[in-house]
Amino acid sequence: MGEIALNNAEDSPPPRAHDIGGDCCAGGATALAEIGTDQENYRDFVASDPAAFVTHDQEGNAMLYLLVENMHCANCIKNIEQALLANPAVIDARVNFSTRRLFIRWHEESAIAGDLLRPVISMGYPLTPYNPELIQTASVAEDRQLLKALAVAGFAAANVMLLSVSVWAGFLSDDMGEATRGFLHWVSAMIALPAVAYAGQPFFKSALGALQNGRLNMDVPISLAVLLAAAMSLSETIQGGEHTYFDASVTLLFFLLIGRYLDRAARNKARSAAERLILLKSVAATVINSDGTRQTIPADAVMPGHLVQVVVGERLPVDGIVSSGRSELDISLVTGESLPEFVMTGDDVYAGTMNLQGPLEVSATKTGDNTLLGDIVRLMEASEQGRAKYVRLADRIAEIYAPAVHILAALTFAGWWFFGANWQIALLQAVAVLIITCPCALGLAVPVVQVVASGRLLGKGILVKSADGLERLAQIDTIVFDKTGTLTEGRLELQNQTEISEENLDLAASMAQASRHPLAMAISHHGQVTAATPFDVQELPGEGLTATVDGIEVKLGNRYWTGVTENEDLAEGVGPELWLAVAGKAPVQFRFLDQVRPGALQTIQKLMKLGYAVEILSGDRTAVVKQIAVELGIENWKAQQKPEDKVARLATLRDSGRKVVMIGDGLNDAPALAAAHVSISPSTAADISQTAADFVFQGQNLTAVFETIKVAKLAHRLVVQNFSLAFLYNAIAVPLAVAGFVTPLFAAIAMSASSLAVCLNSLRLRLERDSDAR
Amino acid sequence: MNVLIYLIPAALFLGGLGLVAFLWSLKNGQYEDMEGAANRILIDDKDPDEPPDRN
Numbered sequence: 001m002g003e004i005a006l007n008n009a010e011d012s013p014p015p016r017a018h019d020i021g022g023d024c025c026a027g028g029a030t031a032l033a034e035i036g037t038d039q040e041n042y043r044d045f046v047a048s049d050p051a052a053f054v055t056h057d058q059e060g061n062a063m064l065y066l067l068v069e070n071m072h073c074a075n076c077i078k079n080i081e082q083a084l085l086a087n088p089a090v091i092d093a094r095v096n097f098s099t100r101r102l103f104i105r106w107h108e109e110s111a112i113a114g115d116l117l118r119p120v121i122s123m124g125y126p127l128t129p130y131n132p133e134l135i136q137t138a139s140v141a142e143d144r145q146l147l148k149a150l151a152v153a154g155f156a157a158a159n160v161m162l163l164s165v166s167v168w169a170g171f172l173s174d175d176m177g178e179a180t181r182g183f184l185h186w187v188s189a190m191i192a193l194p195a196v197a198y199a200g201q202p203f204f205k206s207a208l209g210a211l212q213n214g215r216l217n218m219d220v221p222i223s224l225a226v227l228l229a230a231a232m233s234l235s236e237t238i239q240g241g242e243h244t245y246f247d248a249s250v251t252l253l254f255f256l257l258i259g260r261y262l263d264r265a266a267r268n269k270a271r272s273a274a275e276r277l278i279l280l281k282s283v284a285a286t287v288i289n290s291d292g293t294r295q296t297i298p299a300d301a302v303m304p305g306h307l308v309q310v311v312v313g314e315r316l317p318v319d320g321i322v323s324s325g326r327s328e329l330d331i332s333l334v335t336g337e338s339l340p341e342f343v344m345t346g347d348d349v350y351a352g353t354m355n356l357q358g359p360l361e362v363s364a365t366k367t368g369d370n371t372l373l374g375d376i377v378r379l380m381e382a383s384e385q386g387r388a389k390y391v392r393l394a395d396r397i398a399e400i401y402a403p404a405v406h407i408l409a410a411l412t413f414a415g416w417w418f419f420g421a422n423w424q425i426a427l428l429q430a431v432a433v434l435i436i437t438c439p440c441a442l443g444l445a446v447p448v449v450q451v452v453a454s455g456r457l458l459g460k461g462i463l464v465k466s467a468d469g470l471e472r473l474a475q476i477d478t479i480v481f482d483k484t485g486t487l488t489e490g491r492l493e494l495q496n497q498t499e500i501s502e503e504n505l506d507l508a509a510s511m512a513q514a515s516r517h518p519l520a521m522a523i524s525h526h527g528q529v530t531a532a533t534p535f536d537v538q539e540l541p542g543e544g545l546t547a548t549v550d551g552i553e554v555k556l557g558n559r560y561w562t563g564v565t566e567n568e569d570l571a572e573g574v575g576p577e578l579w580l581a582v583a584g585k586a587p588v589q590f591r592f593l594d595q596v597r598p599g600a601l602q603t604i605q606k607l608m609k610l611g612y613a614v615e616i617l618s619g620d621r622t623a624v625v626k627q628i629a630v631e632l633g634i635e636n637w638k639a640q641q642k643p644e645d646k647v648a649r650l651a652t653l654r655d656s657g658r659k660v661v662m663i664g665d666g667l668n669d670a671p672a673l674a675a676a677h678v679s680i681s682p683s684t685a686a687d688i689s690q691t692a693a694d695f696v697f698q699g700q701n702l703t704a705v706f707e708t709i710k711v712a713k714l715a716h717r718l719v720v721q722n723f724s725l726a727f728l729y730n731a732i733a734v735p736l737a738v739a740g741f742v743t744p745l746f747a748a749i750a751m752s753a754s755s756l757a758v759c760l761n762s763l764r765l766r767l768e769r770d771s772d773a774r
Numbered sequence: 775m776n777v778l779i780y781l782i783p784a785a786l787f788l789g790g791l792g793l794v795a796f797l798w799s800l801k802n803g804q805y806e807d808m809e810g811a812a813n814r815i816l817i818d819d820k821d822p823d824e825p826p827d828r829n
Contacts, residue, residue, distance in 0.1 A: 097810030097813055
């Protein structure tokens with residue numbers, strides 16, 4: 001149902017992504033109206049009985065969590081919430097727009113769930129109840145923990161810095177008494193020590209984890225420096241010493257926590273998409289018992305042999321055989337095929353396909369993880385594990401950097417001790433080295449670039465989903481495209497309009513208006529709908545449309561049904577076709593073809609000019625793929641590829657040393673997307689493909705792919721520059737620290753300056769002209 | 775330097791106030807739906823004279 005409405009919304013020309021104020025909500029509502037809902041068959045549109053998912057709070061009020069589809073803008077939020085709150089039984093109705101979820105609480109005795117939801121569903125927002133316990137709450141809690149640590153570190157950094165500046169001012173003016181300085185140090189200690197203990201935990205935990213596995217990561221030198229600095233400063237304070245490093249340890253934590261938070265925020269989008277998928281998988285199924293009663297049970301609980309009812313707009317929960325009913329199924333999610341498939345009693349059907357036309361009863365053969373859908377998901381998960389081995393640049397640097405810093409600090413300590421300093425002074429210098437080398441700039445080098453790059457891409461409608469996606473994309477040398485929905489729009493267009501007389505086109509368009517079949521919709525875009533001749537159109541699933549116009553029977557449908565004889569010497573086109581047969585006249589052929597996306601040719605030419613190898617891997621028929629390949633000038637193409645064939649091809653490329661970016665949209669591409677070095681998918685892609693992909697781009701234009709690759713390259717250059725800046729800073733500051741010239745004031749200035757330099761350098765990504773991007 | 779006796783507590787109090795306010799807003803769930811918050815500002819109240827909805 002969601003996809004029907006979505007497709008409908010996409011047919012209207014302007015993209016709605018930035019059109020927040022407009023009435024984008026009409027899309028969903030229109031779709032529903034067109035299918036012809038009235039209150040009687042409302043039941044056909046409720047995916048499953050929500051009553052099974054109702055829970056209760058302590059006061060006995062009923063609560064329900066739902067996923068909302070078709071929500072695009074502020075109006076949608078308002079419509080949904082107001083529709084629910086208009087019912088006096090409702091206590092609370094709150095939409096979470098970021099995660100597309102809805103929470104309702106109501107007085108259970110005064111309303112049942114189905115009635116509450118009815119107004120929302122009839123406005124065109126399909127609702128799917130879910131069990132909130134299935135969502136992993138651990139990472140949400142971790143997020144909050146990080147934010148709290150950030151707040152505490154920020155508070156401590158500001159206040160300790162305030163006190164430290166006073167101390168430094170005292171040194172400069174030379175008139176601060178020892179008692180005052182000691183007092184200020186004590187106050188600093190009282191703020192900094194608890195703050196370090198609390199806000200440092202994310203780093204301490206990660207460092208401990210790494211050490212336990214016998215590895216070193218960036219968090220080890222960070223934790224060591226922060227802890228040593230705090231401990232040494234405390235001992236200096238107790239002894240009434242001149243220098244303390246409380247400010248350094250807390251500002252360091254503050255800066256690094258910012259980096260860590262930015263890094264995490266980049267990954268959150270991906271997580272919420274994945275969660276949604278898990279929730280959708282857990283949707284309920286309606287089972288028909290042997291005595292004819294209907295019962296809603298979780299899809300996982302359906303056993304082979306059960307009879308499952310599938311209403312219009314619902315996805316099949318199981319693989320099975322149709323036992324009664326006839327309809328057309330949207331199978332694009334499973335095979336990538338753009339035309340719906342007609343099914344009737346006795347046909348095999350697969351989980352994940354969507355019922356488009358009439359109610360079906362399906363006898364389950366395979367359920368749960370054994371379905372075809374489950375196979376594809378498994379294949380995808382297996383491919384993903386292969387990729388998990390990728391080690392990020394920052395971690396690779398940390399592996400060299402961490403031991404180097406520790407050795408340097410140890411040498412400083414040994415050196416000072418050897419040359420006659422007492423161990424306290426020697427330790428002081430060693431800690432100074434640790435603080436000054438501490439990778440503040442290094443810790444910010446990657447996250448800041450990432451945020452700037454993500455921001456720039458977001459402005460062009462491209463979402464960066466995985467944290468290291470940009471890094472991996474910068475390494476690629478081969479680009480593999482899927483065809484349907486990626487190189488093409490995945491939408492059929494009338495191809496031979498010029499061959500068809502206007503009269504026939506208008507007649508066909510008037511009839512086609514009654515249907516939601518993709519071919520019929522393609523026709524109705526072209527002809528003039530002659531509203532003056534209203535007629536009654538009948539739709540026969542799998543055959544076509546029939547109507548009686550001025551007493552003459554007119555048929556619009558497939559070649560056999562419309563009576564086109566086998567020996568008709570009109571060749572079968574490359575794409576699908578429809579025939580218009582008016583009784584007593586020769587039938588007219590309508591040919592259709594999937595349109596190439598705008599910008600596809602330029603993008604591919606530009607990519608080839610830059611030296612990338614370009615390939616097509618498609619599940620579609622050879623003739624169709626060949627035509628597109630020739631049109632776009634791509635020499636390497638393979639048609640009729642199953643999901644496992646695609647994965648195998650990518651493995652071959654990988655073994656020959658290639659770094660591949662896979663660009664695809666269908667569920668059949670999902671394993672390949674997960675297997676490739678890095679992957680991109682359009683926002684029209686199946687949910688699961690978007691989950692597998694590292695980047696998601698909105699809109700029709702394929703130049704987004706080029707832009708993404710370009711920004712990734714730029715970002716990589718800036719990251720390398722940032723690391724160079726950080727090392728340059730270390731090359732100057734470290735000798736000074738080893739020699740013992742570093743005071744807390746110097747450390748603070750050096751640290752801030754290097755971080756600032758890295759941030760400013762990263763911002764250059766924003767200024768970079770996109771002259772060759774279009 | 776006696777001025778420090780009340781200036782430092784004052785500074786800490788004000789900073790602490792900010793910290794507490796942030797932690798409260800975090801606990802209150804105000805960072806859970808950032809996109810929604812950005813969009814909700816565009817929603818008109820039904821009638822400007824009437825107080826807004828329950829939430």
